[in-house]
């Protein structure tokens with residue numbers, strides 16, 4: 676049997692603390708358990724080197740994004756090796772290999788109609804002269820009334836769009852952003868409503884998932900799955916592989932998750948393993964994130 680174990684990807688914008696290690700340890704234990712049983716194991720993870728928080732840190736220190744990513748990626752590797760972690764591959768999301776795999780996945784989804792282009796309204800800061808990433812917009816959550824970021828409300832757990840917020844401010848300068856039209860790519864999540872209804876119902880019936888995972892998933896399904904943005908205006912990340920849109924980046928929720936797949940392929944290439952033989956319909960895969 677092949678067993679794939681994906682550990683959480685630490686974000687390369689700061690040092691790890693004990694809480695991170697506690698969250699990463701269960702994956703390592705699982706990997707050792709299956710190796711002892713004689714199974715073929717691939718335990719994979721890497722540093723998340725894309726996205727907004729790294730840009731913020733790089734700006735604050737006046738250095739490049741790559742310098743920040745290099746610094747913490749190296750520190751993580753030293754840390755893991757001194758603690759005896761047993762990753763089969765520990766890679767990073769700013770590598771050429773990962774970028775290529777993400778672009779291929781994006782183009783396949785586009786080709787099959789699961790990603791489509793749409794004109795949308797987006798928050799723009801006239802003062803900073805830029806479209807604002809979701810996390811750079813703050814305001815009042817329409818569901819619970821507390822102060823929230825443009826991507827989600829930490830108080831009530833709602834997934835938000837910056838335009839859902841009232842009393843919006845730009846996190847960079849504190850001014851109120853305006854709204855401008857722009858084009859973005861969207862993932863047709865709504866097309867998977869029936870399939871995911873059945874999938875979550877069977878996971879629930881078989882008791883394979885934790886209660887909180889079931890409840891959260893059921894809530895999203897009950898509210899009706901909404902198509903989600905697949906591109907973002909960001910400084911660093913995987914560029915959209917469509918002519919005229921190269922400046923936009925693949926949204927991290929698709930890009931980082933694809934890391935499990937790209938890391939597996941990278942591992943296969945580095946170790947001359949037949950990828951299809953390792954990862955097929957019988958492969959069992961675990962995604963270990965924190966205590967859940």
Ligand SMILES: [Zn+2]
Pocket residue numbers: 816817818819820821823828829830831832833
């Ligand atoms: Zn809220």
Ligand SMILES: [Zn+2]
Pocket residue numbers: 800801802803845846847848849850
């Ligand atoms: Zn601003």
